[in-house]
Amino acid sequence: MKIIVRAELVTDWGETTAVEVAQFDRPVSELEPECLGLSLADGKQVLSNLQKFFVPAQAYEYCEVRSVCSNCRRQLRLKDYRRLKVDTVFGTVSVRSPRLMSCPCEPPYYLEGLFSPMSQIIPERAAPGLLLLQARLASKMSFRQVVSIMQEFLPGTEKLNHVTVRNRTLRLGSRIDGIELPLAVPLSPDNEWSIAIDGGFVRGRDEARPASFEILTGRLSAPGMKPRVFACVRGEVDSIAERLASLLQTCSGSPAPKVCMITDGANGVQSIHRQLPFPATPILDWFHISMRIRYLEQISKGMHARSETEKHTKSVLCKQMTKLRWCFWNASFKKAEEKIHQALMLCRIIVPQTPAFRDSLSHLDYRLRDLWAYIGSNKSSVIAYAKRQREDKPVSTAMAESAVNQVINARMCKRQQMRWTPRGAHLLAQVRCAVINGDLPQKLAAYNKKMSEMPEHISRFLELLRAGMEREPQPF
Ligand SMILES: [Zn+2]
Helix, strand or coil: EEEEEEEEEEEECCCCEEEEEEECCCHHHHCCCCHHCCCHHHHHHHHHHHHHHHHHHHHHHHHHHHHHCCCCEEEEEEEEEEEEECCCCCEEEEEEEEEEEECCCCCCCCCCCEHHHHHCCCCCCCCCHHHHHHHHHHCCHHHHHHHHHHHEEEEEECCCCCHHHHHEEEHHHHHHHHCCCCCCCCCCCCEEEEEEEEEEEEEEEECCCEEEEEEEEEEEECCCCCCEEEEEEECCCCHHHHHHHHHHHHHHHHCCCEEEEECCCCCCHHHHHHHHHCEEEEEEEEEHHHHHHHHHHHHCCCCCCCHHHHHHHHHHHHHHHHHHHHHCCCCCCHHHHHHCCCCHHHHHHHHCCHHHHHHHHHHHHHHHHHHHHHHHHCCCCCCHHHHHHHHHCCCCCCCHHHHHHHHHHHHCCCEEEEECHHHHHHHHHHHHHHHHHCCCHHHHHHHHHHHHHCCHHHHHHHHHHHHHHHHCCCCC
16 A cells, blocks of 8 residues: 655645655555554654745745735835745745835835845744743753654754753743733732742752752632742842732732731741732741641650659640641740740750650750740731631641642752753742743744834834825935
């Protein structure tokens, strides 16, 4: 059997061209299991050949249309032809690209000037679909792995290298950096937004700087919306508070949304809420308090009590620690302070019989004071967690920690040998967040729209220019 794949190209004005894309021979006498149907290599060949016919024909059609002024119907003067190589998902295609003298009555210049229609629509010589695909893959695996995966499945990727993939991905990251999209379905303005922030460290590349640096990551959520993750590196954005404010204002569609900010009370993160242009309620992460109490419980339960006094002390301390958890959960600080004082007192007045028991007591003493200092330094953001949980609102940064896992650990830390510059990590994190949030194409479209919008003073100048030309036929 013989398979001939033919394609027919029909222009918008009805001209038809038939081309043979590929031909495969499958003699029945030589049929082997691996000859059944198209192989991966055959598929790559078909797609690559089709692209080689398709793209130049499209370019030709487009340039034909652009070679006539859309306003005065004048044929534009042709300067010359250039060869343009365009990278697409299915291989690199060479295109014959004309350079034309533009007409004074239409874009791009409203003047006589040399322009290339193809360079205008593909300024980077790479199809947007390819750029998005590479960025999506690069947000999940190393740049070298992206190259090997693409070489496995896509035609015309033999010359692709990881540096190109990295540059393109980071360039895309720099474009979508700082672009926030409103929610597709706006929520009511009374909605309470929860924003949980946590940090993760990645290894730095620059020898002169500290060996690792922090990426702040977080998750924004509200009842009735899919949570959004975000990330940024300190020093790579002008102000983290400004960035968060713009995210919150865009998502909520309100200049002053109701916000709760959950942090672990470390690294200067807890002061961000004060820099926001609208009031935000700070909340100390319950998980971090709970972990500290858990530690106390473990110490008191693990005490090796020998004598009667020691056994009694141990049982009292165990009960106190359980009550302590309840006190913090319900925000009864007075009771919590009492419990801590009683426990500290016990730790100091009991005369231990064994060195092990003495060690446990001093350990407990140290940890109790540590907990009290931690609560004291974050006093303004400790709340009644029980009440908040009954209202079905988040009380811990667990969701921020899962964002850290999603954004940083999977791509930049665990099992990855790569070292990062703060800029590179920041830009890759932007791409990764957009991929997780599922809005990478939309963000890129928003960027392109922003770039194509002409600044107001230029459009006003062009208006005047056109109006002047209509009055006098030859103003120049
Ligand atoms: Zn014209």
